[in-house]
Amino acid sequence: MNTQTNLPEVFGALADPTRFAIVERLLKEGDLPVGQLAEPFKMSAPAISRHIKLLENAGLIERRIEKQWRVCALKKDRFADLHQWIERYRTFWNTSFDRLEALLDKQQGEDDDSSR
């Protein structure tokens, strides 16, 4: 993971429902201009503009200029960082799962014993 990546900042960017919805929409529909991203919300344009800027500062999206529009696109690096982070926790929950499996196996073994 990029050492500059400030995970709490990235989580903060995703903590707002409006910003989360914007990110989800970019995943589902691909790159979109600011105006189109703003449409589903009754919020003012400046409010949306700030949300998008915050997402950009967190490294989750980037903006490019195309004719008179600013087109937003997801940036893969931060998502890869998030993935790498959560993968570390997988060990933790897989262990729990393995323990459950072991327990079930053990019970199965005991059931077999009792049927002899």
Next chain:
Amino acid sequence: MNTQTNLPEVFGALADPTRFAIVERLLKEGDLPVGQLAEPFKMSAPAISRHIKLLENAGLIERRIEKQWRVCALKKDRFADLHQWIERYRTFWNTSFDRLEALLDKQQGEDDDSSR
């Protein structure tokens, strides 16, 4: 994913550096009582207590009573939810990667052509 899971709320819980550090510590060191989790911070005990409550409300940890201590433990479900969420984004960045690979392969092929 559990439909009740409010991802922005979970991200909000992880957006604070203190809470993030607490979660990371629980992963590295396992279950710990509130008092021990509080030690590395110069913050007051009530402040830490609130942070831990917020993590609990977001479903990231749970507290159990053991003698006079409240022991905190990670709860795997929310982490699994996070993992499932980020996995959806993997498609997006793998696609980019595949395109890069395709481009490199293509260039390789063109290089071979030019050497003929």
Next chain:
DNA sequence: TCTTCATTTAACTTTTTTATTAATTAATGA
């Protein structure tokens, strides 16, 4: 050049979050 469209910046208000100290609860063990 002038107008229009898309978006941002400024100035400001409201709401939410986070921290503090003081007081309270609850369990332990002399």
Next chain:
DNA sequence: TCATTAATTAATAAAAAAGTTAAATGAAGA
């Protein structure tokens, strides 16, 4: 029972986040 330890709740102050309207920027095209 009483003192001690562990942690939480209450009341409140300070800081950060998010929204609004009005004004500014900047490219497009008549």
